[in-house]
Amino acid sequence: MRRVFFLAFVVVALSGCNGPTAPAAVVAPAAPVPSAPAPAADDGEAAKVFEQRIAPIFKSPDPSSCARCHLATVDIKQYILPSAKDTFLALRDQGLIDLNKPEDSKILALINRGADDPKAAGLISAKRQKAEHEAFAAWIKACAADPAIKNAPKPEKAPALSTMPVEVVRHARKDRMLESFETNVWSMRFRCMNCHTEGTPQSAKLVKEHGERVAWFKKGGAEATMDYLIASKLIDLDKPEKSLLLTKPLNEMKHGGGVKIVVGDQGYKALRAWIEDVAAIKKEKYTKSTDLPPTETGPKRFGTEAWLKLEKTPDAWGDKLLQADVYAWDATVSAWERDPIATSDRVVFGKGKLWQHTVTLLAVPGSDRAKAWAKAKPALPAGKYLVKVYIDSADKAKKDWKAPLGADEYVGQVEFQGRWAEGYSAMTTVDASKVKK
Ligand code: HEC
Ligand code: HEC
Structure with missing residues (x-):
């Protein structure tokens, strides 16, 4: 018309x-x-x-x-x-x-x-x-x-x-969306263990079996991947929570990689928030500035292939979502840094008394650390670290995917030496039986 x-x-x-x-x-x-x-x-x-x-x-x-x-x-x-x-x-x-x-x-x-x-x-x-x-x-x-x-x-x-209010126009700019994509989705790619990363041997093998669709973390980087995902059928604009980008790694839809996230974990939270935002923008649900999601005030996230392993996990932690926040030692003031420098979460393998996952590095946006990690490959130096452990015994995250784990879930902490070498076979290992309040 x-x-x-x-x-x-x-x-x-x-x-x-x-x-x-x-x-x-x-x-x-x-x-x-x-x-x-x-x-x-x-x-x-x-x-x-x-x-x-x-x-x-x-x-x-x-x-x-x-x-x-x-x-x-x-x-x-x-x-x-x-x-x-x-x-x-x-x-x-x-x-x-x-x-x-x-x-x-x-x-x-x-x-x-x-x-x-x-x-x-x-x-x-x-x-x-x-x-x-x-x-x-x-x-x-x-x-x-x-x-x-x-x-x-x-x-x-x-x-x-x-026309729309300027705040809404600004929010939906691609350069702004890309910032949010980098910290929410791109930083999580190692949780998908290179199965979906174009150009890696793991994905090359899967592409042969399942076709090009498997290699959706694009070689071109965050922007190319964002463009691909937005245009793909992996995002369901009408029912964001039913997007294949969530239902596949949840194994709600039978997934070649099995269960890779659970409702409410860091990967789910990040993917879901980004998908919800894309759907709201595309469906023009934001018409005034108060409709917009709150501005992200948290740290910028950087994915790594460094693994943290907690062994000898207590029975009470079995099959619960465990979050590990890692703190660096600040030698200039002889104290642990105030904010975690790395984090990860995943369900504990109860039978094996074991928890292990890749860590995501955290830095205040605009800080020297954030700039360094944006420029060169993000990595932690070897040295003395502290891990604080949180166990979601009450399945809080499953009931409300937005709920953060905090003081109620805190079960203790322990100091350790981090080598932070990359790869599945070079994990930094911590004895979980030493975790104390
Ligand atoms: C090459 C990228 C590009 C293209 C193409 C583009 N824009 Fe923009 N637009 C921007 C950027 C970047 C800004 C923010 C500029 C700034 O803050 O100075 C912007 C800002 C705006 C704003 C002002 C909102 C504010 O922040 O005050 C409006 C309105 C707008 N664009 C409309 C349009 C329209 C209409 C078109 C198509 C006819 C268009 N733009 C095409 C990149 C683009
Ligand atoms: C061990 C390998 C492996 C891991 C790890 C893995 N996947 Fe997969 N994934 C597959 C295989 C194989 C397929 C193709 C078969 C299928 O559709 O289930 C697939 C398919 C998918 C699809 C559908 C792609 C399409 O275009 O049809 C999505 C979405 C997906 N995975 C998301 C994820 C996410 C998100 C993660 C990480 C949080 C992940 N996967 C981790 C192996 C893996």
Whole structure:
């Protein structure tokens, strides 16, 4: 409906407010020049040019070029109203068009952002962007050249655009989403033990058996993986908790890798929060700033292939979710650091009296540590560490996936020497029978 309206509006707009200069910008070179250019002929010509150059862009069912950087919530169509006049009045009221210098109009800057980025070269969206820019530029220029439109009186109430509040627009920007993806999903990839990491021997073997779909942690890194997942069927936008990205590792849907997470553990929490956010953005559930999830204030997380093992676990811990928070020794003040430097959680293997998992490193966003780990491979130095252990005896996390483990679950701590070598066969081992309150 909206596009049909829009077509009508551009035809009217181009024919209605074309000044003498406007057609030059849009007429195809081969168009025959009318012998006596009466206004009616101009109208016909403009309509024709629109049909040929602008209509196809707006008839396209594809999202606008904005989608390259904004996950949703922003589309060029939101800046358009059914009538040309309303669109003009709304854009003018919002200060998005500059009638004295049409080429400086803010709407053109919004459309053109990133157009000269070399990364855009060859993208379909870059072509679309150019077409959108040219169409709007021509229209604004034509409006500015028509005194009747240019000087249209300000109505009592300017028509409203269907744009979203800036907070919502900011939240759904791809660069912001990527930050949250890195800390929530990308950092968890070693929990999936390279089975899904493109280019590793483990995944190469599984790809042979199950096809390319298995290698969804992309070689290209966090951004390539995010783009792949968002477009894949692994996320269920209608029922986020039923996404294969959760139901497979839960083994709720039969999973080639077996049970790899449980409801409420760190992996589940991180994956679920990210999926819920993507679904809410895509389904346009956020319409005002108070709808947005709270800003992430926690540490930035970095995945590693260093394993921590607790052996001789007490019987009471058997088959319960165990969280291990690791603290580094700060020699400058001769004390343990205030915040954990690493963490992990998983269900204890009761029969084997054993708990082991890869650790996730934690750093305050923007800190030297976070910067170092973002630049080079994140790793812990060998040395003296403390582990604090939490046991979810009451299955709190299973009942409420968002519930954090804390003082109620604390069962004690113990100091140990961490070597933090990488790999399954080089675990840092701690005697759990020494864990004391
Ligand atoms: C190449 C990436 C890119 C493209 C393409 C892009 N944007 Fe943006 N957009 C951004 C970035 C980055 C910001 C934040 C800029 C800043 O804070 O200075 C932004 C900010 C905005 C804002 C302002 C919100 C705020 O933070 O105040 C609006 C509105 C907006 N874009 C609309 C659009 C529309 C409409 C399109 C398509 C016609 C579009 N953008 C295309 C990257 C892009
Ligand atoms: C030991 C290897 C292994 C581990 C570890 C593993 N998986 Fe898998 N996973 C598989 C295999 C094999 C398949 C293909 C067969 C199937 O669909 O179950 C698969 C399939 C999947 C699929 C479906 C992919 C698709 O496109 O159909 C998802 C999603 C998934 N796993 C998520 C995870 C997550 C998340 C983790 C880590 C928390 C994980 N897996 C850990 C072996 C593993």
